[in-house]
Amino acid sequence: MDEHRVQYLKDLGITAWVRREWTYTSLATGATGTPSMDVNGSRESGIAVMGWPELEQAVTGCTACGLRAGCARTVFGVGARQAEWMVIGEAPGADEDKQGEPFVGRAGQLLNSMLAAIGLKREQVYIANILKCRPPGNRDPKPEEAELCRPFLQRQIALIRPKLILAVGRIAAQNLLNTDTPIGHLRGRVHQLGNIPVVVTYHPAYLLRSPGEKRKAWTDLQLALRILNGGNG
Numbered sequence: 568m569d570e571h572r573v574q575y576l577k578d579l580g581i582t583a584w585v586r587r588e589w590t591y592t593s594l595a596t597g598a599t600g601t602p603s604m605d606v607n608g609s610r611e612s613g614i615a616v617m618g619w620p621e622l623e624q625a626v627t628g629c630t631a632c633g634l635r636a637g638c639a640r641t642v643f644g645v646g647a648r649q650a651e652w653m654v655i656g657e658a659p660g661a662d663e664d665k666q667g668e669p670f671v672g673r674a675g676q677l678l679n680s681m682l683a684a685i686g687l688k689r690e691q692v693y694i695a696n697i698l699k700c701r702p703p704g705n706r707d708p709k710p711e712e713a714e715l716c717r718p719f720l721q722r723q724i725a726l727i728r729p730k731l732i733l734a735v736g737r738i739a740a741q742n743l744l745n746t747d748t749p750i751g752h753l754r755g756r757v758h759q760l761g762n763i764p765v766v767v768t769y770h771p772a773y774l775l776r777s778p779g780e781k782r783k784a785w786t787d788l789q790l791a792l793r794i795l796n797g798g799n800g
């Protein structure tokens with residue numbers, strides 16, 4: 568959105584949420600420090616230096632957007648904190664909201680099978696979502712919700728320093744890559760988040776509805792494997 572449009576909307580009393588770039592410097596360093604607010608009281612700079620325990624606590628206690636009031640539990644993320652692979656989805660659904668763990672429903676079972684197909688156990692990767700709280704009725708995340716939740720995922724990525732990110736589904740891919748490009752155009756090539764390669768594939772929930780697309784997802788997984796094994800796609 569251009570600056571003039573943002574100003575017009577401001578003048579009309581409308582807050583325009585602009586999807587921001589991921590901060591590559593904070594992605595590149597896993598260094599921790601004392602969580603503190605800068606002179607502007609920036610929540611984001613506080614989160615950017617948190618270690619795992621503070622980060623988990625901050626997510627559990629977060630009420631920055633309205634979603635926490637309507638969800639049972641926050642869904643922080645699960646898996647190996649030294650993982651080479653990071654899988655990023657959209658947001659918790661009903662099962663994840665109950666259990667506090669990402670991808671535990673039917674889509675999660677398919678995700679486990681997709682990982683197994685490339686020789687990975689679920690425990691070997693780190694799985695997280697764009698949003699830590701379930702949107703009501705599983706609606707798409709709103710831009711302002713994604714923006715307020717972004718520092719948490721950004722910090723998880725910085726602490727893990729994965730060798731590859733697999734973005735599953737349109738919402739994950741578009742938010743991570745800061746684009747509105749349709750998923751069909753994002754998959755099949757390698758993107759970069761700072762110095763981390765990102766491969767995009769279909770969401771397992773979509774694959775459950777459209778099993779004919781599983782072949783394409785398989786191609787995406789093979790691309791990711793090649794990247795991780797030192798190929799350039």
Ligand code: URA
Nearest residue numbers: 656657658659669670
């Ligand atoms: N879909 C997602 O994108 N994430 C989950 O955790 C579950 C379903």
